[in-house]
Amino acid sequence: MPEEILLDIKGLNVWYRVYGGYLKVVHNLSLQVYRGERVGLVGEAGCGKTTTMKAILRILPESVAHIPRGEIIFRGRDVLKMNRAELQKLRSRGIAMIFQDPTSALNPVFTVGEQLEDVIRFALPPEERQKKRIHDIAVQALKEVYLPDQERILQSYPVQLSGGMRQRICISMAITTPRELLIADEPGTSLDVTIQDQILRLLRELVEKHGTSIILITHSLGVARQMTDRIYVMYAGSIVEAAPSATLFKEPLHPYTVGLLASVPKISGGGIAEGIPGRIPNYLNPPNGCRFQPRCSLSDDRCLSQSPPILDVGGGHYVACFRYER
């Protein structure tokens, strides 16, 4: 296990202002990524995965999102306290995100080339921003994601390309220049299974080639198992369990994880949480104690009133549940 901590999220809370109050979505979330590590983040729809990742880059919609507490330490600096110049550096060298939905992540009224080349331009130091050089990097980035006919694609608008091509373009934007951490938000989920497989293989290849750390967000435990060293299981805005991938499958502890694994039809299985009765809580008024309590068959009175602490059960395995206290 590599030792240098690249990203250290401590007690993060993210709220959205809505009519009638705040959606308290992300709740005391902690998560670490070591250099060179491949981390999986698994959780059902709406549990706050994308929200957490956008917080890392400080790209949540400013008008509604609010971070009341927490720290996001990247290479020793708190992202939430960074000034404009530091943020610029973080975004152009440190971390890049591949967005969940490639269609909405591309600006519909600019060509792929205009967007991709601009991403490259501002990732380069000012003295290297020559047109020719930028263009060459753009072509190279498209080649890396196996897109043919690069010149034509650069001149196309997103609407002229297929979903698979758009997904590849989104990936190419994140790898134009070297980054230390790549965040892939459910890559390929909006596409059919074969293309999704291709995209995942491509991602794995890129990560290995460049030695980048990655946070891979996925609905699918099977994908997480194949692709990652360590997995975080997220429920309703908090991490409920974290463990090396193999351990998590062998010895799931948290009732939510157990339910997930039981409901997955073996390794490659798709959907999440159909097997667990109930729904994610209302973020406007979440439970006071354990957020999983309303759906948990093992809960007791304490779970109603107190949040469970994160317990270290050894071997890099952590779980947030009172049942494992001793």
Next chain:
Amino acid sequence: MDLRSFLLRRVFHSIFVVVGISIVIFCIARLVPGDPARMALGEEAPDEVVERLRQEMHLDKPIYEQYYYWLTGVLRGDFGRSLVTHQPVLQDIKETLPATMEIALVAGVIMVVLSIILGSIAAWYRDTVIDGIIRVMAYFGVAIPGFVVATVFILVFGYYWHVLPVLGRLSSNISVPPRVTGLLLVDSLIAGNMVAFKDALLHLLLPASSVAMASTFQAARITRSSMVDNMQRDFVAAERGYGIPERRIALRYLLKPSLIPTVSVLGLSLANIIETSFLVELIFNWPGISRYGMQAILSKDLNAISGVVVIAGLGFAVANVIVDLVVANLDPRIRLGGVKGA
């Protein structure tokens, strides 16, 4: 559908509209009581002179035959003679149209520039005092009719403060530049006469602002809301996340998609703009085609009425096509519609 067939369809459509308008106005003008020949010649004119004029104007024929004569004339470039000015209507139009176009052009610039600036500022400072002020201004701007605005402008700027001229196109002590295009701004530039240019511009400010007011604020509000909407889109988050500077996102990636509804709304308010400009020309005593048309209606000057309506219809159609072109230019989804990938 590519751009060319899109454009052809629009032009074809416009021709139908203009012909339709001309038929309607042709009938209305003739069905309204009052004998145009008698009105033109006056009470004292002998009956046989009036009768001769009626025959000359084909007023003794059925209305569809009259329309046929008129239409074949128009297609030859002959709009007939005005009963009031006794000139060919086309000549009158040539003399009055540039003054109107000048207002329209300046109003257009004001609308586009101001609505984008106000809308962007409001979006950028949304839910602050600045946004609130612009919102209140917009309510008033949209709600107050153009002729009231024009009257208030005259009172405030011309009567109380004396800062801007309120009548005509040029001050009487300024020499008129030689006529080339008929647009005083252009002609004075051609003549190198900056004094006349400035004077003409000052004369244009109030009438053009009165015409532009309502649409400007309406478009500003649309710009604000589409911009606020787009700010929350993933593509903006992505652009910020990849390190593109905030200012560049605002002025480029956010602005362009947000302008599509702005331009469409301006296009939709074209009819309203033309309507307002009629009243504004009257109020500012502007020697334009709208004022000419008003006088034509009051004196039942049939050829002049039809001519003005055709020109207004053409202007409307051309402006509409321009709006469509601009929107298609801004939005590749319209331009390339139908070539969506799998």
